[in-house]
Amino acid sequence: MNLKPGVGKTTSAVWLAHALHASGLSPLLVDSDPASSALRWSELAGGFPFPVLALPVGDVHRRVNDFLDNRRAVVFDAPQMEDHAQIARGVLRYASDWIIPVTPAPIELDRMAPIDREMDDMQSLRSRPARAAVLLNRTNRPDATRTGPDADAREALTERGFDVLSTHIPRLDLYSQSFGSPVEVKGTAYMDLAEELVNRQDAA
Template sequence: MNLKPGVGKTTSAVWLAHALHESGYSPLLVDGDPASSALRWSELADGFPFPVIALPVGDVHRRVNDFLGNRQAVVLDAPQMEDHPRIARSIMRYAGEWIVPVTPAPIELDRMAPILSEMDDVQSLRAEPARTAVLLNRTNRPDATRTGPDADAREALTEWGFVVLDTQIARLELYAQSFGSPVRAKGSAFMDLADELIKRQEEA
């Protein structure tokens, strides 16, 4: 989830779903964006090895379980909140883990205060609070460092009260140019992301 488009929401959702599949889970990928980018990606790639459904509606939280079956994980690709707040909020009401992909750049960090406000509003509608985390995306290095813009962004977000995932996604052509192509998550940072989220789920 994020306020705006173009921050890597769909790329992250598709790669994460593949990482979960390759980790032995059977995910369901829900495309909640009216642009249907995740669904279109699966069509261009001659299908994904797990189901992808389009649910760009304002009551996603009431409908997802109708498609769940025996799936062990659900990955939801939310649209940008600034254009589709009703759909995004509905997805947030369903999802137990909210991931905010953020590029470590000042203009992106400046948008985080309104996101925190949106989170607080939707948390009040839930029976149990969702876990929330920031995924540093399109970073300069694949791993966290002690200095540089990635480290500065991580420090600032932590000071503002965000949980920042240990995993970060480097700025790589492998991810940037992957739309429409088959995905092989093994060996990628998204396998680390899947592992980290699974551990968070187990701890919860």
Template sequence: MRTVAVVNLKGGSSKTTTTAYLAHAFAASGSDVLVIDSDPQGSTVRWSDAAGWDIPTVALPVKNLHTRVQGIARPTTDVVVIDTPPLLENAGTVYSALRAADVVVVPCAPTSHEVEALPDVWAAIEEVQALRNVPTAAAVLFTRTIANASSTGIYREAIEEGGHRVLATTIPRREAYAQALGAPIRELGPYEAAASEVLALEVQA
């Protein structure tokens, strides 16, 4: 079983959208998926209820996710996806999600504002490493990108120069995603490729 945590510093960074689409993409590729919504705001659980997801989705806004995930997953579960509250607002819960995670996905727009906040996320992952037997793999997923804008390449290079990974797949800014919350997910678009990249992520040497 793989546990994927979707983490960033602030609200509005596409964590919930990323969680929802990645979970559907994992399921579409044949994985038995469980979604855990650790954000007390509960947007993911509401989305799942409203849209009638086939994917089981549970609310678990707690600070001991690392001790709970194994017990909640079924024996057949292949992938657990954890949506998290903003690290800035709910550090305890996010740290426990980071402890639980094999893979951390950091959704981020290629803007100075969001990219400059990434070191706080790397620091949290680093801090949690000390508590884990197995290191976590982490990568940025660029979202809300503008087609043909040079910003995406420039920020990709900056993040990679800092020793961190950015998935090759990017998610464009689209009205369909802006309106997606609460509606059934039918078109996976680039999330399909993003999901296979996420499952292939290995711990960096």
């Protein structure tokens, strides 16, 4: 989820769904963005090894369970809040984990305040609070750094009360140019992300 388009929501959702599949969790990928980018990606790639459901509706939180079967995980590609707030809020009402991909740049960090307010509002509508976390995306180095914009962004977000995931996604053509292509997820940062999220859920 995020306020704006173009921050890597679809890429993150598709790669994470593949990582969960590779981990044996048999996900359902829900494309709730009216642009249908995740669904189109699946079509161009000749299909994903798990179902992709187009559900760009405001009551998505009421409909998803009708399609679950025995799936052990659901990944949403949520639309940007600024244009499709009702749909995004439906996703937030359903999902137990809210992942906000953020590039470590000042303009992206500045957009976190309205996202934080939106999340606070949605938490009040839930019977159980969701776990919200920031995923540093398109970072400058393959490995975490102790200095520079990646480290500065992590520190700034943590000081503002955001939970920042340990896993980060480096800026690589492997991810940024992958739309429409089959995904080979083994050995990538998204496998680490899937493991971290599963561990967080188990701990909760």
